[in-house]
Amino acid sequence: MNTADLGLPVDVPSTSLFTDHYELTMLQAALKAGTAERRSVFEVFTRRLPEGRRYGVVAGTGRVLDAVENFRFDPAVLGFLRERGIVNAETLDWLAGYRFSGDVWGYQEGEVYFPGSPIMRVEGTFAECVLLETVILSILNHDSAIAAAASRMSSAAGERPLIEMGARRTHELAAVAASRAAYVGGFTSTSDLAAGFRYGIPTVGTSAHAFTLLHDRERDAFTAQVDSLGRNTTLLVDTYDVAEAVRTAVEIAGPELGAVRIDSGDLLLVAHRVRQQLDELGAHATRIIVTSDLDEYAIASLAAAPVDAYGVGTQLVTGSGHPTCSMVYKLVARAESADSTAALAPVAKKSSGGKTSVGGRKWAARRLDEHGVAEAEVIGTGPVPDELRERQLLVRLIKDGQVLSREPLDVVRDRHVAARANLPLSATQLSRGEAVIPTEYV
Structure with a gap:
């Protein structure tokens, strides 16, 4: 859009x-x-x-x-x-x-x-x-690199949603284009409001560590956020002690707490511990969102973890190591x-x-095998073979x-x-x- x-x-x-x-x-x-x-x-x-x-x-x-x-x-x-x-x-x-x-x-x-x-x-x-050479290459090289990284991350994530949150890791205008390309590649939302405004991509976000540190106690920060944004909000639980933060979060928001976010540590281990703790506290529907310099390999390594969504920034907007095509x-x-x-x-x-x-x-067509799966990219300059005309x-x-x-x-x-x-x-x-x-x- x-x-x-x-x-x-x-x-x-x-x-x-x-x-x-x-x-x-x-x-x-x-x-x-x-x-x-x-x-x-x-x-x-x-x-x-x-x-x-x-x-x-x-x-x-x-x-x-x-x-x-x-x-x-x-x-x-x-x-x-x-x-x-x-x-x-x-x-x-x-x-x-x-x-x-x-x-x-x-x-x-x-x-x-x-x-x-x-x-x-x-x-x-x-x-x-x-x-038109430079402007076309500038756009396609950047956006296609981001979309390819996003596609790999989306494949690794399976049905779990991905949040694009790389605006602060790249140029302010490139961030908007990166968010658009990430959405093409399979991401479901963005933290970047300019991308939401320009392209209609769903935007999400709640709070950072600074919000917790602003308050005298973590409890005060959680209370302020829930009072303002409702029980379905996402509380960031790794500013101090994760276990204590999860306990406080559920105490304040109740089992209706929307989600907790983990942004550091051994994500696989911490996610399992947090899931167990949430279930013991009766917050069975509370989701776990993980961030912290994720790429497709880190996402794949968390496939067996009780994670509900991923937030990806730096590795996405830099093409996960390949910023150009x-x-x-x-x-x-x-x-x-x-x-x-x-x-x-x-x-x-x-x-x-x-x-x-x-x-x-040139023309280009994709030849399929007997199962309808792609088997070759066919490129030519002469007449298009009849069997490829519709492809x-x-x-x-x-x-x-x-x-x-x-x-x-x-x-x-x-x-x-x-x-x-x-x-x-x-x-x-x-x-x-x-x-x-x-x-x-x-």
Whole structure:
């Protein structure tokens, strides 16, 4: 869900400076050479998955659509470029009228991807497409990394809900995007109010250790919180002595106490002790929420613990060790002249060092085995085989510069659950391994 879905006014600034200096100098040189208007095809893909990952998650597509739509060179931006002498007057005149008028195709948000998957294809003139490179990669690399980490954590958590709480561990704007990506990957709520406002993600939160320390006694802090927020609140019980805190919490809130949160110590051992104590006190329905630098491995290790929910911060917003997906944006085809009817010719970088790419405008499809489980990511530049025609992954997102549709986040989230379930079972293993299905070029 975005602010348009919520009917909330948000002032969206131009995204035109979310780019690199050389995008504009390339534009200037191409305009002078007469090649800027050649029809071109750029594709976003990654040559490999982060080490040990079995699949990637497409996230940030909705934000890319917003960024393309708001990619405008307003007077303030043009003044900055003029003052710095970044481009010449002719290029500034061209930029003043910039509106992306091409097409964008892509994997649907929430879908999984693999090495070589053309997860986004941008088509138009070289001039209008090249300017979008940095902002598209910035969004997709960040959001897809967070969503992939979230997906692994969600898989490890099973049916237990996950709370995103990493806002204080990253840039304030990145925190909002991270919360959105985490929701796509399977998290159920966030502590970040900006994410709740902008995207409609459920927000949660009660108190920190500072609230307990503010009061003369832990009992006073618990009493104040219950009096204000009700018996269904979550009380933080590890500021001092956990056992004493649990006893006091139930005494004040009664067996109707909503939850207790544990933020330190041996979580497996402490969770078992707290569960036993809560049951002995008659608080059988009181839930246990654990936090404290969790990642997918820590979550998996708590599978047998009496834990009801997890709160994850640092490891989530840093991609659990992989904060980027190493996606690239490469020119794969271009016309031989500025004539709009000129045929497209495939182009590709052929240098050594593991950075080669495959030229040509590509399609992608996922082949299934006899049980309906994915067995290969198939990529080609020629005709699509009949047996794969209904399994194609790229859909048109923008046509002639107009965004075709925007999806609620819940739809995206459900798509990811379905896409992950369609992979071989080994996709959810946390042990290191290669991509769960191979990429085949035809």
